[in-house]
Amino acid sequence: MTKICPNCKKENQDASNFCEVCGSKLISTKKVQKNKSMGKALTVVFGCCLGLILIITISGMFSSDKNGSSDSSVKTKNYNSDTGVTSGETSDGNQYAYDNNGHMAVSDGKDTYVYDNSTGKVYKYN
Structure with missing residues (x-):
């Protein structure tokens, strides 16, 4: 070498x-x-x-949890495997529910709002 x-x-x-x-x-x-x-x-x-x-x-x-939500403001969360609906309470006391098809409802105890994924519209229910 x-x-x-x-x-x-x-x-x-x-x-x-x-x-x-x-x-x-x-x-x-x-x-x-x-x-x-x-x-x-x-x-x-x-x-x-x-x-x-x-x-x-x-x-x-x-990443998200098994129900598809990574929202840190969620206080409680319950998933019903029979209906495919997830529901719970946010940290500010609002109630919410959503299904596997993208339909979602949120209520503050006074008003309820529903989002329909198929139409892309939000409906208010009193």
């Missing part, structure tokens, strides 16, 4: 410790190759860790 001068890039005999052309201290090519391999390995490991963190972060942003 030959040693390549880090200063002038000339090849020198393996037994040489200093460059025969410019006199700079020589490093074996095996040592340089090992450092390059280590750098590539660290880059791959770092890239994989960064990718995993990114995937976890993105999936957490879009």
Whole structure:
């Protein structure tokens, strides 16, 4: 194996410790190759860790509970698997209910509003 001068890039005999052309201290090519391999390995490991963190972060942003709601203002939540209706109370005391078809009703104790997903309209019931 030959040693390549880090200063002038000339090849020198393996037994040489200093460059025969410019006199700079020589490093074996095996040592340089090992450092390059280590750098590539660290880059791959770092890239994989960064990718995993990114995937976890993105999936957490879009995740929801089994009923499809990620609203932090929900105080209680009940799901009836026979009817497919989820109902409960919000943290400000309003009652709500919605089904798997996107129909939703919200009541503040005085007025009730119903959203119909098929028409995209909100109806007020007194």
